[in-house]
Amino acid sequence: MILSMSGVVLLGIVVFLFFRKDGLKGTHACTCALFGFYLSSTAIAPSIKAGGASLASLLGGIRF
Template identity: 80%
Template sequence: MILSISGVVLLGVIVFLFFRKDGLKLSHALVSALFGFYLASSAIAPSIKAGGASLANLLGGIKI
């Protein structure tokens, strides 16, 4: 749960920065958000979630 909330916050910050700095239009952000909602309810959603968890585990295991 914490990972998904952190991911949402991180992606929200990235979208906000694109909106402010790189000329992302509000319509593009809305279309991306709607795409994400529809993708989350599709059959591929568990695979995407597993890939995100795998990436988080990989990044969490890196020792600096």
Template identity: 85%
Template sequence: MILSISGVVLLGTVVFIFFRKDGLKPSHACTSMLFGFYLSSTAIAPSIKAGGESLASLLGGMRF
């Protein structure tokens, strides 16, 4: 659950920065949002979630 909320916050921040700095149009933001909602209801969603969790655990295990 925490990973999902963090991912949403991160993606929201990226979209906001693109919107403010790189001239992302509102239609692009809406399209991105709708794509995410539709993608989450497909059969590939569990694979995407597992890949994200795997990447998060890999990054979490790195020591600097």
């Protein structure tokens, strides 16, 4: 719950900054779509959340 809530807050801030500073471009629209999936409770939302968790795990496991 903490990870998904912080993800929603982070994506919300990013969407707000994209909208205010740069206009809304294609990549920004993808971020907005992810934000929408995290906020919604559709049947595909758990898959999107699992993908986000897997990506976070993958990025967290990279050693420099």
